[in-house]
Amino acid sequence: MIKDYQADKTLRDDYDVCIVGAGPAGITLALRLAAGGWRVVLLEAGGHEYTPQSQAFYKCTSTGLELYAEETRLRYLGGTSNHWAGRCRPFTASDFSVAPPGEMPGWPIAYAEIEQYLAAAMDIVDLPAGAEFHTMNAGLKGGEFEADRFLLSPPTRFAQKYAAALNDTSGLDVFFNCNCVDIEFVQDTGRVGAVLVSDYNGQRARLPAKHFILATGAIENARQLLNSESLRAAGVVSKDGPVGRCFMEHLNVDLGTFILKDGEDTESRQYYTTDAFVAEYRAGKGNVSTAVLADVQTYGRTAEVKHFLENLACEMGVASKVEFIAKFSCPGDGVIGTMIEQFPNRQSRISLLDEKDELGVAKVNVNWVVSADDRHTIRCIGAEMAKQFAEMGLGFVKLNDFVYESSVPLKMAPHAHHMGTTRMAASPEFGVVDADCKVFATDNLYVAGSSFFAKGGASNPTMPLIQFALRLADHLNARLRAASGAVV
Ligand SMILES: Cc1cc2nc3c(=O)[nH]c(=O)nc-3n(C[C@H](O)[C@H](O)[C@H](O)COP(=O)(O)OP(=O)(O)OC[C@H]3O[C@@H](n4cnc5c(N)ncnc54)[C@H](O)[C@@H]3O)c2cc1C
Known part of the structure; x- marks a missing residue:
């Protein structure tokens, strides 16, 4: 009663x-x-x-x-x-x-x-009996990110x-x-x-x-x-x-923005770190979601994006795979959301x-507070994501500076978890x-x-x-x- x-x-x-x-x-x-x-x-x-x-x-x-x-x-x-x-x-x-x-x-x-x-x-x-947790999209090819799997309760x-x-x-x-x-x-x-x-x-x-x-x-x-x-x-x-x-x-870090390559599917995508990623980088897990903004915006930051991606690509030894950066043509841009693991501290x-x-x-x-280990997770997820996007020819990723520079304060929100x-x-x-x-x-x-x-x-x-x-x-x-x- x-x-x-x-x-x-x-x-x-x-x-x-x-x-x-x-x-x-x-x-x-x-x-x-x-x-x-x-x-x-x-x-x-x-x-x-x-x-x-x-x-x-x-x-x-x-x-x-x-x-x-x-x-x-x-x-x-x-x-x-x-x-x-x-x-x-x-x-x-x-x-x-x-x-x-x-x-x-x-x-x-x-x-x-x-x-x-x-x-x-x-x-x-109220999730249906026997329902499979969805695969929303394909993963990224490098083996670091698979397609995320989740279901929505009503x-x-x-x-x-x-x-x-x-x-x-x-x-x-x-x-x-x-x-x-x-x-x-x-x-x-x-x-x-x-x-x-x-x-x-x-x-x-x-x-x-x-x-x-x-x-x-x-x-x-x-x-x-x-x-x-x-x-x-x-x-x-x-x-x-x-x-x-x-x-x-769960850390809701504003990783940055991306611009899809011409002809790429504009559907939102949800990626999730693989166990191999966690083992290789001694990092936490994370969901990364990409959503293309409804209104395609002209990019006034082209030079900055190119510069950043060139540096990143060289640093990671994938320069040959990102030559399309030079053919950058403003196809539209999107935002990257995250739900990243925070370690006990x-x-x-x-x-x-x-x-x-x-x-x-x-x-x-x-x-x-977040720890140096959490910053490491954020940096690895951001860098790997950008690298995979480049390697697969999906588009251009512009990471925010605090993702790879730990002395810059994080832009982040909680997830209410x-x-x-x-x-x-x-x-x-x-x-x-x-x-x-x-x-x-x-x-x-x-x-x-x-x-x-x-x-x-x-x-x-x-x-x-x-x-x-x-x-x-x-x-x-x-x-x-x-x-x-x-x-x-
Ligand atoms: C906007 C938002 C979106 C979210 N979305 C998701 C989502 O998509 N997926 C997900 O997994 N989680 C989500 N969450 C988190 C989810 O709501 C919580 O994980 C869940 O409600 C926790 O359940 P709980 O029973 O442990 O605590 P609570 O739901 O917080 O319940 C605690 C209860 O204890 C009572 N209480 C507190 N103090 C006392 C006291 N002194 N005496 C007696 N009673 C007391 C409170 O009134 C309350 O009813 C979301 C949260 C928010 C805010």
Whole structure:
């Protein structure tokens, strides 16, 4: 049953699982666990619809690159699925098997762990059963870029699609206008005993359960953990420990422009780095999309483009293959978009401020930074792309100077894919949750969503995080069954 906590405070004291946050991760978990026969409560801070009052609790400060942190997530029933675009690309085995450069390890599990949930996750976001991820165009011939493969969800709005299920599923209570404001950890037992919840008048209540799952998005998951005084007192989290670190985005770098050679197909194209590219350059993955502008523009920058491409071609030893540069004839120009992997980096982080919000939860600062390894990825993708275009005779690419010159500030935007603040690792030295998504040094506190991504790859995060949510639901189902003595 869906209830407004502002008006109805009938919380039970015998929930098996308490899930905080009703976005794609929380809703998937709640329905799967309730279908398993468990008593589940799903807490949503926002209302049934958007309200400025709830959204204001997402305000945070920023000391790094501009993340638009408040604008790129929604704080009401359905979460950020209320305005996601629905682009779905599955992870692949190499996302899990290849470690990132630097000190942080990659995933402690194999892709097979979530691959088995792909069909179910596709169904949840309304992708047709058995649909193949599309090949939109041919790849580039050098072996560094293949055609990207993705499918578009309608996009599924979770609160609308699952409204009836959330209301009617037996054993499931959903409370909106119900803010989680604290996590009560009991050091002697190693267990979370309860979460504290509050309505918008600041009236607090204690909500006990057997297991707890934080599913509030990557910034808020870290914030909830860091904010809990009892978790800090027990040493489970610390102000300068791993919680909040390794915040990752997908980098939307403005690589530059291109001009197609006469007669080339003007359809948009989507390329994706191959595993061979990643291995050869020790670089991250990336999607590169090319779109020709509707209006063909006269190019006043011909000399500059020629000069740049001549230099690039000579540097790369492909001068003989780009002789058409001399026959440059202004066929039209286009823009290059990207979605590039950012590697985990401890300096890119969420941290707690002294100032508190109206409900007594500490506010956070986001320090989103890219590393030298990320600049290397951007440079390799840009240069290889330009080289391939030239070698295949597709057209002329003009890269922006910051692509190959790291001293020039990047022109870049985020993709609204927040990842990595409670990363999964084999040990607490490198992460916050274990392979089961359970917070290290706790017995019953779990995390869901892309905050535990150990690596972001260059796949859109929502379908994979749903695969992980289904895996976590199965883990908890088994755990609860074992504890109740049921035959599994
Ligand atoms: C414009 C835009 C386009 C996007 N397009 C794509 C795309 O094409 N493909 C893709 O894969 N991803 C896309 N995304 C990202 C996608 O929206 C997120 O990956 C996804 O919504 C994350 O799901 P989640 O459940 O982890 O978190 P969220 O959807 O953010 O849900 C978190 C929930 O927790 C609630 N909450 C927060 N704090 C509390 C609290 N203290 N107590 C109780 N509840 C709380 C929130 O109100 C919210 O409902 C896009 C995002 C944006 C902004």
